Amino acid sequence: MGSLSLAHEPVTGISHGKLGMWIFLATEIMFFSGFFATFIVMDAANPGLFEATATALNWKLALTNTIILICSSLTMALAILNLERKDTGKFRMFLGLTLLGACGFLIIKTIEYSGKFSHGIGPDTNVFYGIYFLMTGFHGVHVVAGMIPMIWMLGKSFSKKGYTNAGRVEVLGLYWHFVDLVWIFLFPVFYLLYNPSLVWGAAAAAGGH
């Protein structure tokens, strides 16, 4: 590089991409906080409605999805690790598995949605279904948004040059863990919180009422 380059090591010691992603995740937390605020207010404003409606959700599919997403977070971390070790084959495998997990998540989500739609249930049924479709829908959009760079990186790794930018995969990994984390909040809030018999058993639920 010439003597006029103004580029230098990042002052904070954290790469631009990583710092930017952390700040972006902060904005994302604020974004989902708005939804959670809406959730809390809707619950408080409609006593009994959430308890009455939430039991109709398919918690088995959601639990499967939770496991899939957690596994895909693990494979993402392994993909980063293997790219750092310059093990391209394993990197491809784990990134591919992550992508597969994302696809699986979306397919199961589609099954769950279409089950609801086929019964004539949509966002306009009541505010519980409204917030359910709103939050899981926006989470789904985030899953799709994460898949795009994954496909790009995977495609690039099959090119002649290969894909070597471990820093960038790490940044994507941060995002992917965040998407996973959002789901880890959504799953208990929608499927377990208003379904006490699932968590504590039928007897405890009956006693609670």
Added chain:
Amino acid sequence: MVRVPAHGSQAGKGEHREKFYKLILLRNMATEVLTQAHHGAHDDHGHDHDHAHHESFIRKYIFSTDHKTIAKQFLLSALIFLFVGGGMALILRWQLAYPGQPLPLIGHLLSDSFVTDGVVQPGFFMQMTTMHASVMIFFVIIPLAVGFFGNLCIPLQIGTDDMAFPMVNMFSFWLVPPAAMCVMSGFFMDGGAAAAGWTHYPPLSVTSGAGHTMWTVGVFFAGFSSILGGLNYIVTVLNKRAPGMGMFDMPLTVWALFITAVLISLGTPVLASDLAVLFFDQFFHSSFFIPEGMLYADNVHTGGGQPILFQHLFWFYSHPAVYIMLLPLMGVVSDVMSTFSRRPIYGYKAMVFAMGAIGGLGFIVWGHHMFQSGMNPLLGTTFMLSTIVIAVPSAIKTFNWLGTLWRGSIRFSVPMLQALGFLTTFVVGGLSGIFMAAAPADVFIHDTYFIVAHIHYVLFGGSLFGIFAGIYYWFPKLFGRHMNEAWGQIHFFASFILFNLTFFPMHLLGIGGHMRRISDPTVYEFLAPFQDMNEFITLAAIGLGFAQLILVFNIIFSLKFGKKATRNPWRANSLEWACPSPPVGHGNFDRQIHVYRGPYEFSSPLTKKDYLPQWKKLEEKPAETPVTAQKTEAGESTKA
């Protein structure tokens, strides 16, 4: 990386500069060869040369990743929208002054759904109030205050070549045109454009036409553009400062933009989620904001929602947004005032902390917009107290500006005049704000013209005069030519006088009970004595609108015929004045930058000149002192 001046921009720069660049080019090529010989051939090397040499027209001027070009794009689009929004305001003013009389010039050109025989219809009036505010806030003030100044000042003032994410930066600008198209598309739709006010409160915004849905989508995009810009600014400021520059060596403009970026990152996503919820209500007919038992024709909503929730989430962003629109200009004005009074800014650190306090407090005061919404009065009291506390950091800033001016050798150049215009109108707007912060007083003046007067004193008088100050101040740096001083002064005095004539009487209208969004004041008997004042305001507003043409003609004229600018025409200290005017190609600086001191060393005893630039190394320093020691020493002295 070799910095080669772009061919077009360097024409007629003078021969010595040409030679200077050639020398640099030669030196760089030599270094390049040496480095390559040392490290062996490197794949990525040739790439940057090609990039600087021949960029296609589209890459250079349209989808450019250069922060200066993006700044110019923001400036151009915002100036266009300034006149669109201003035209809308004049339609409003005409109707208020002469209700029932056809609009002059454009009355018969508008569609029959808006006007009857050229006379503005009440529905169209509401669309105009909504769109005037939306355009001015989302497509004029925020793009200018954040987009234009952020792109122009941050990389230059921290001494770097570009933003941390140039592509994200480009994307952030190119989200604005589709956003504007969505917001404006309502005019061509059944039911017209959004007419629920720029605050877009449901249920009205949910139960009205498709224009409202498009408004929601458009503002969502505009918010996304803000978020991308904001996170880019934060990373750039944290990571790309020139060697030797600590956080407290940054000019106040950069500090202000940094704090603004933090506000954007924390506030705008909440607006985005609020708009997403609103969009669900509008498009999928969910009922988050539709109360139980509400009846209306179009769509069936089940009810069970909370309209006040929208207001809470909306103002959680939109109150900090007031500071998003104001803080950058506070920074700009600080720079301008310090330069033209030839004095260091009074209380640099206090200024920084005051801005931080304004930003922080800005997040806990949103309820003062909702005293009349049916919110719990106890909550109102809390918000009243936190709002009044904001007067403290605001007063710190105001008195520090006065302290900067005090006994300075003031030069009343155009940027300085505009900055003083900012200061005076900001104080008036701040004082009228205290009335509204007090819940008992607000009950009386809520939704009257007093509010209209206040917001225009803060957003037009505050932000826009600050923006003008910045445009006149950095125009020589951005375009390499000065703006015409005489026409600049005419523009300032015309704007300042007509601004006060337009908006000061609105305080009186408001105290008299003139409601905020009525299309025909003559139907109210108690407003009859005010009709002359309404006419007066309208005449002043038309004058104010046309006065802004002076700015546009001055910009266009100066681009071609303005006086050539030198490197540091205002004899200022911050880093942007270290690079040529305009800055070199895609990389800005033609010399290595090292920062030795703070940005406001005017009238320093260390030098005979009355200014001491940040990049200038003083010769008195003993040569044997290690470089690192000097760095910290210079850093410490500015922090003290």
